[in-house]
Amino acid sequence: MSAFGEWTRAEDLPAFAYTAGPRPWDPLLDPPSTTHRVHVGNRRITLVADTDGLCGIWDEHADCRWIAEHTGMSALTGLAAQPKILFGPTFVRHTTADDDVELVRTVLCPEGESPWVLIRVDITGRTALRRTLTEHWEVRPRLVDLEFGPPRDERPPDMPAIVLEEIGGPRVATGNGPLTLDKHVEAAPGETTTVWFRFGIDDGPVDTAVYANSLRKLRERLPRARSDLAPEAEIEIPWHAAMVTGAACVDGVLGGHTLDQGSAYSFRHGFNGAARDPLQHALPLVYCEPDLALSVLRNTCAWGSPDGDLPYALDGRKQPWTRLFRPSDQNLWALWLAAEYASATGDLDAFDQVVPYHPVHGADPVPLRENLRRQFRFFVDHIGLGEHGHVRILNADWNDLAIVESGVDREWMVEHGESVLNSAMAAWVLPVYAGLADPDTAAEARRLAADLRARVADEWNGRWFRRAYGTGPIGDDDLWLEVQPWAILCGACEPEQARDLLRTIDETCRAGSPLGARVRWPAPGPVWFSVNMTLIWAAARHDPGLAWDEWRRMSLHAHAAAYPDIWSGTVSGPDAYLPPESDRPGETWAMPDMGVAMQAYPVANLHSHAQPLLAYLRLLGVEPGTKGPLPGGTFHSMVR
Secondary structure, eight states: OOOTEEEEEEEEEEEEEEEEOOOOOOOSSSOEEEEEEEEESSSSSEEEETTTTTTEEEOOOOSSSSEEEEEEEEEEEEEOOOOEEEEEEEEEEEEEEEEEEEEEEEEEOOOSSSSEEEEEEEEESSOOOEEEEEEEEOOOEOOOOOOOOSSSBBBSSSOOEEEEEESOEEEEESSSSSEEEEEEEEEOOOOOEEEEEEEEEOOOOOOOHHHHHHHHHHHHHHHOTTTTTTHHHHHHHHHHHHHTTTEEEEEEOSSSSEEEOBBBIIIOOOOOOOOOHHHHTTGGGTTTHHHHHHHHHHHHHTTTTTSSOOOEEEEEEEEEESSSBSSSSSHHHHHHHHHHHHHHOOOGGGGGGOOOOGGOOOOOEEHHHHHHHHHHHIIIIIIITTTTEEOOTTSSSSSHHHHHHHTOOOOHHHHHHHHHHHHHHHHHHHHHHHTTHHHHHHHHHHOOOHHHHHHHHHBOOSSSSSSSEEEEESSSSSTTHHHHHOOOOOOOOOOHHHHHHHHHHHHHHHHHTTOOOEEEEETOOOHHHHHHHHHHHHHHHOOOHHHHHHHHHHSSSHHHHHEEEEEEEESOSSSEOOOOTTSTTOOOOOEETTTGGGGGSSOOEEEEEEEEHHHHHHTTTTOOOOOOSSSSGOSSHHHO
16 A cells, blocks of 8 residues: 555546645755656646646647646635545546535646646535635746756746636736636535636637546547456556556647656756657557557657667757767667557558658658668668677667676777677567568568577577677676567577576566566666566566566556555656665666756656556567557457
8 A cells, every 4th residue: 555545536537546745755956845746648738736736737849848837726715624636647636625615626638739727626515605716827937958957947938828717707818927817606505616717828719528528538548458467457557558648749840749758857857868768658559549659650750860860869949969878779669669550550551651850950851661761771871780790889779878887998889889689679670670661671671680680699698698799798797687588579589598588587687676677687777667568578478477477566556565655656657766775775766966867856757657558568469460450559459
């Protein structure tokens, strides 16, 4: 049981009833706080609901910006009790009551791309009611752009007017400052009066029917799960799906939808990175909201340059950010998402539709198929292979700190280093991508994959697969988990060898870790959602019991059971947890000397939602080519 409350249902949807009072925690980079957050949203804005009853609105349409922070409340004269708080998949509900009156206030993100929240206030008097209802918000626009120290409080350019209106009544608007509306309320004893407000960017008239329609559509679109396989899934699968889709934002610069990591990366530090991440987050959406998955693929491909290069990230103003990392794996994720989408939906026409390049390049748009071909060529011709025939690492692969952790001289590693991880991943991705490619590209992709698969097989040291090459092999004496599942998945590992490897992982990386496998052993590393998703997938082929156990350890329920007093991991989480051996087990990483910390904003990271979704699908046997095009690309058809 979590110290913060319990899971329940509201509007026939999973919800979390928050029952705790203020509970302090330390963001490390910022002053200690008692405010915890839940992020919900639609395909345009994010509602950030605080555990003290206030809210924020985040919009990534033009840049990374806050419209409002820690504000938004309804007050009724004479009512001063503390509200009970319930967090739903796209809404937050506050219930405040005393002996005379009850006020229930629901703030909802409507389905679709509405850039505002709808506020429903239900007031029920136990006696005759004559009071004044006040709705108050503070517009506080703030751009967040590469902030690795104290927040700069920079105001975003071209800030539109923000409106607060009573539906069917008065309205007020401002670009910066307070907005307040008063409403006189009268009701007979036992009668309920409902007042409607809207707060956000005005995009035209609104009908209050959007409230019921949005909840109905939400119930229809969220996936269901089989509770007999894992009881936690019945609540967590639809919850995770809502958290992923609620983090999307239609992109007013590049088109499509952005689906970045969120958490400290966006909301505290102000960047969208790495490019691989929105591509990963969109993978499970292929099976429940395929149009959004395709939109994210198009958007992320549009980050790139005409030679097929994807930048590491976009800064808070949506400009390519390439100064820090030059990873060598990013094209593989685009090829993977494209292949997964095509396999699941059969929608090959989508790849004939043009997609732009980032405006900084001044390049003409090309069909998505051609964009992907150029990414394949960049991977082959510019990243290329090293002396041992493995994919070059450049200055990072999936692991941003792989070179630092290798212990090899950085400049030497950038010039000569090779990633066995990238070779193993490419050996799986490239044959899958080949189904989308022209005949010559497809043949080349398959040949390269076969060669890489053989080279990965040669990296078996009798216990596990080596991780990389620097001045010599890396990973003979320590197990780097991230490469092991890919070696199994790509076919470099014989079945009995795979079972031996999984037993070794179970006895080392997983031993005594309630949240799942550590990324390193014997020196324990963090527990990463992205890596453990592939572990579950690989284990599902050879040891389903271990695979399901690892999925359960990945669950929100597992975190609440192991660390009931830590909010991150209760309804959302970071991208990684610190292992039980650390000085802050169950929390997340921080590098204060560099001014960066996941602990500074340790919730709303989409890996904590997207990876359990994708792992669950893999446990059901769903992967590219296994089932053919699915009916409507739906998740529902696989869990009945």
